[in-house]
Amino acid sequence: MASTANDHSPSQTRQGPKLPVLEREKLILNGRSYHWITERICGVLENRQPLLWWILFIPCALIAMIGVGLGLTYLVSTGVGVWGMSNRVFWGWDITNFVFWIGIGHAGTLISAVLFLTRQNWRTSINRAAEAMTIFAVMCAGIFPAFHVGRVWMAWFLAPIPNSNAIWQNFKSPLLWDVFAVSTYFTISLIFWYLGMVPDLATIRDRCKPGLRKALYGIFALGWRGGNRQWSHYEMAYLLLAALSTPLVLSVHSIVSFDFATSVVPGWHTTIFPPYFVAGAIFGGFAMVLTIMIPARALYGLQDLITMKHIDNMAKIILLTGTIVGYAYLMELFVAYYSGAKYEMDAFKFRITGPYWWAYVAMMSCNVLSPQFFWFKACRENLWVVLAVAMCVNVGMWFERFVIIVGTLARMFLPGDWKTYSPSWVEIMLFVGTIGMFLALFLLFLRFLPCINIAEVKWTLKESDPHHDDHHDHPDHGTEVVAAYQHELHAEGSADAKA
């Protein structure tokens, strides 16, 4: 099934000069066949899990149960006071965590939708895992505002349902917009994720022996047959969902930023917040994708499917969005200075020189300085460097939200409200619990669902183009394919390099 490198070489019938066209780097290495792709991806969930899976899963699941399960039980049964909500910095870690997790959830939809619309075919190897990550991150995020309302059994008041008091929600409030945005985002992401998975679930169904397992995968595969009369509608649905998700993903974090920006609090009341939050969300989301995909790739031997090219692209996106975030940080400072507004200037002075200066330094160094390593090709190609930078960004993005929330609420207009904030143990427990929950859910995803989009990866192979061998019908494109410079630099990983 391996394609030859000369499939696209033009015949000699055409006269005149030829345009040199850079050969595209292969998305799937070593000329793998369709069947190999099926075997390798299905093998992840059909074979016995490696020992490391259990070593990671058991502690993560325990942390999730203790942190989220026990933490929430204690919180609800005692009252939100134990969450450190009896002082002015009531948003503390809770909303920091909410914004942190929601931000992480943005890379999935970005990879699926925006990169789909812009025809970035490299997305096919990573979109499934990134979408799963989105779903799990939004689940983690949802916990915080739901319980932050105080009496969680009254959380249904957020839904626009007629109630006996005949009072409706305040539709002018960004907090209610947030309810709509986050719940829509979760629903649409889930639909997108599931629909994208239907053909792959059918692949697994067709490989199973008859039994419960086949029945379960069969039910979720909906009886998919891969007929073109299905694919035709399916592709249209996928395109529509991508087109719907693209503005949605931008809207969600914009609306999250409205929670801050529509207030009159110095340091929050800025128009730069929506794009700044969106760039930060993409930035943090890609870092989390790298953080979990690099180990998963090594653990399950997916190097031919998730290649260095994919990691290189993601590193470049991190560099780009990290630089946008850095620009936003500096612009925020400049505008505070340029506004001449005393409160605005004091708010930023407090962030930098106040008791939380270390959080500001952590934010700046992790988010702005650490991605700068990605200017260098050697750094983008060293997985340890990539992983270290991604971890830095994860930490830095959490600190960004901490700086914004705590660094502002600790110094509001009334000096009587001033407080040096430290989290309560329940706050810490819940945050650690959601990390465990996120990782445990992701490990379960690897165990039970196809972690790479099988159908779309097959689609990116050269022989999947029905016209790839039509030299007789289309003798000449007027172009000449020249080897990509990456191939010249790297004999490794390009078995088809025209040496």
Place this chain on the structure above:
Amino acid sequence: MSTTRKRVYGYLAEFSSASALFKAAEKVRDAGFSKWDCHSPYPVHGLDGAMGMKRSILPWFVFCGGTLGLITGFSLAYFTQVEIYPTVVQSKPANFFTIPAFFPIMFELTILFSGFTTLFGLLGLMKLPRLNHPLFASRQFHRATDDAFFIAIEARDPKFSPEGTRRLLEDIGGKSIELVEEED
């Protein structure tokens, strides 16, 4: 009353590659068949044209769904907030000029309704979920989701004939041609 009679579903023929499938599909289309389909592990580019299929009508459903969502979002926010129970919070008025504040809700509900219409519209158009299908009785069809390309021509097609259709499939390069039967 149990019978073991079987009804012919149609012929299933395998093709070696996406390009072979594409060229074969053009010939089946030109032979005038209507109840047939190409099965492939991934969507083959341009096969809609080769099969003589029209563009999917799903976008129209989604447009209607999205419009309904927009109207729902507007009505929900405007009528409850301005007409039924005017809510003045932080001395912000509730009147006609409040509408821009409802845009986020209108936008989100447009997307939400469109998303649901896409999901259910798609299932309707694909006639899924349908967990059982005669093709699943085939001994080779399971490879359609792995690495094989098939054309299935149904017996209920007016052009179908046991010999003629088989010969057509052989002529256009079909391999391991199989008569698929379903239990009556």
